[in-house]
Amino acid sequence: MKQTLKALIIEDEELARNLLKSYLKDHPSLELIGECENGFEGVQKINELKPDVVFLDIQMPKITGFEMLELLDHKPEIIFTTAYDQYAIKAFDYNAQDYLLKPFSKERLLKAIDKVQERIDKGERSTNRLEQLSTYAVEEYLDRIVVKDRHKINIIPVDQVRYIESLDDYVLIYTQDGRHMKQKTMKYFESNLNPRDFIRIHRSYIVHIEDMAEIQQYEKESYVVILKDKTKLKVSKTGYKRIKESLHF
Incomplete structure (x- = not known):
C-alpha cells in the first residue's frame, strides 16, 4: 500500500502555485499541507510541518531555494520547479530528486512524484544527498x-x-x-x-x-x-x- 505523501509548495508566483495545486488536487496518495511565498516562510513551515516532499522554486525574493536548503533542520525530498535551466546540471550532479523546467506538464509532475513515492515506499531517503545539494548555490562567487x-x-x-x-x-x-x-x-x-x-x-x-x-x-x-x-x-x-x-x- 502506498504511503500518503505530505507535500509543501514554496513558490513566489501565485499563478505558479495555483497551477501546481490544480495538478496535485486529485493525486490519490499526496496531501498538500501548505504553501509559502518565500524561503523565510518555507524554512519555518518545513521545520514545523515536516513534509515528505517539497516543490521548490529557486529564484525567489529574500533568499533563494538553495540558500533555504542550508537552513533546514528537517530534510524532505526536493522537486525543483523553476524557470531557470542553468542550475539543472549541478542539481543532477548531486542527485536532486527531480528538476522541472517551467512550463511543465501535469504528466511530467506526476512522474516526478512517482519517483519520490517509490523511494519513500522502499524506505529510502535523500538526507545526505540533500545536504550535498545545499552546498551548491550558484556558479558565481558568494555575495x-x-x-x-x-x-x-x-x-x-x-x-x-x-x-x-x-x-x-x-x-x-x-x-x-x-x-x-x-x-x-x-x-x-x-x-x-x-x-x-x-x-x-x-x-x-x-x-x-x-x-x-x-x-x-x-x-x-x-x-x-x-x-x-x-x-x-x-x-x-x-x-x-x-x-x-x-x-x-
Whole structure:
C-alpha cells in the first residue's frame, strides 16, 4: 500500500502555485499541507510541518531555494520547479530528486512524484544527498551568506565579513556586529568566496584582505596577521605563501 505523501509548495508566483495545486488536487496518495511565498516562510513551515516532499522554486525574493536548503533542520525530498535551466546540471550532479523546467506538464509532475513515492515506499531517503545539494548555490562567487540564529534569519553581505574561523563541522563568521555560526566547511567558503577579496591564511582561518592591517613575524618562519581591530590570527606556511602571491610582495 502506498504511503500518503505530505507535500509543501514554496513558490513566489501565485499563478505558479495555483497551477501546481490544480495538478496535485486529485493525486490519490499526496496531501498538500501548505504553501509559502518565500524561503523565510518555507524554512519555518518545513521545520514545523515536516513534509515528505517539497516543490521548490529557486529564484525567489529574500533568499533563494538553495540558500533555504542550508537552513533546514528537517530534510524532505526536493522537486525543483523553476524557470531557470542553468542550475539543472549541478542539481543532477548531486542527485536532486527531480528538476522541472517551467512550463511543465501535469504528466511530467506526476512522474516526478512517482519517483519520490517509490523511494519513500522502499524506505529510502535523500538526507545526505540533500545536504550535498545545499552546498551548491550558484556558479558565481558568494555575495551574501544566509545564517539562521534560532528563530531569526540573518543575511550577511560578504563585504561585512571580517574573517571566518573553523569550528569542527561549523564555522564562525565574524562581522563588525558580532559573530554567527553556520554549518558549512572551510573548503566551501574557500571555493565560493572571491579570492580577490578573501584568502585562507591557515587551516582555521579565512580573512577578508581589506581587514588585514599588518603581517608580523614572531618566530623564524612563523607569522601572524593583525586585523584592523588588533585581532591576531595565526598564519601557516602555505597561508603566508598565499598572502605573498595575493599582495605581490
